[in-house]
Amino acid sequence: MNILKHIKTTLGLTARKKVKRSNSEVKYKILEAYEKMAESYNDQIDYKPHNAHYDRPNTLSLIENPSGKKIVDAACGPGKYAEILLKQGAEIIGMDLSPKMIAFAKERNANRGDFFVHDLTQPLDMIPDNSQDIVLCALALHYIEDWTATIQEFNRVLKQHGHLVISIEHPFFEYENFKSELYFEVEHVKINWNGFGKPIEVNSYRRPLFECIKPLTKNGFWIDKIIEPLPTDAFKKADPRRYNELIQFPSFLCIRGVKK
Numbered sequence: 001m002n003i004l005k006h007i008k009t010t011l012g013l014t015a016r017k018k019v020k021r022s023n024s025e026v027k028y029k030i031l032e033a034y035e036k037m038a039e040s041y042n043d044q045i046d047y048k049p050h051n052a053h054y055d056r057p058n059t060l061s062l063i064e065n066p067s068g069k070k071i072v073d074a075a076c077g078p079g080k081y082a083e084i085l086l087k088q089g090a091e092i093i094g095m096d097l098s099p100k101m102i103a104f105a106k107e108r109n110a111n112r113g114d115f116f117v118h119d120l121t122q123p124l125d126m127i128p129d130n131s132q133d134i135v136l137c138a139l140a141l142h143y144i145e146d147w148t149a150t151i152q153e154f155n156r157v158l159k160q161h162g163h164l165v166i167s168i169e170h171p172f173f174e175y176e177n178f179k180s181e182l183y184f185e186v187e188h189v190k191i192n193w194n195g196f197g198k199p200i201e202v203n204s205y206r207r208p209l210f211e212c213i214k215p216l217t218k219n220g221f222w223i224d225k226i227i228e229p230l231p232t233d234a235f236k237k238a239d240p241r242r243y244n245e246l247i248q249f250p251s252f253l254c255i256r257g258v259k260k
Helices: 005-012 022-042 048-059 081-088 099-108 146-155 173-175 210-217 234-236 241-246
Strands: 070-074 089-095 114-117 132-139 159-171 187-193 200-204 222-225 251-257
Touching: 005 089, 005 187, 005 234, 022 099, 022 187, 022 200, 048 132, 048 159, 048 234, 048 241, 048 251, 070 081, 081 089, 081 099, 081 132, 099 114, 132 146, 146 159, 146 210, 159 173, 173 200, 210 222, 210 251, 234 241
Parallel strands: 070 089, 070 132, 089 114, 132 159
Antiparallel strands: 159 251, 187 200, 222 251
């Protein structure tokens, strides 16, 4: 069976079945998009400026002394974060909704770490309570409509005083980028990405700043650090135009929470 057809069936969606829950339909569209772009995404992950010279250096700055730490890489994509952290001596559990991304993560990391397909809206039953030092979730939470259950699971698997490190699209940037007129709402949005071959429609959920903070503070975390990231000098060399945009207004937001 075609993997997309199989997962579509698993999510309760078929070509003949009317979708009753819009969030399930959106989830499938997100999966479909990442399956389509997985190979190109993996090929570019080492050097694509927004990843290599913007998200990763700023988000990784929130992970201190990873050697010997047990880290969950939630929505690991093709395993680039895992690759860096494994080389620094961390133990990694990585998961992603996309089977193709997991295949690339396993290949990239040569069977180091434990990688598997998983939907972050579902419980992390495979990970014991209070067992992990860090949960990392980079540029993925905007694909989830309601963060509550996901953040609760991140809290459950972390040791006391463990760290949750996330990066997200900046809510002010999203409000402008999607030309929203409903800032205070969590709303379904979509956009075409043109950097991975043919244009690919990517669906996600835009939300206000307080809806990025509240799920953490109401579910067992206090906010330790927030970064509105700046691009590195390498970004300037790779893409001067977008570098100039990012030093004027941020696209991403990086947050570290500590388990109470």
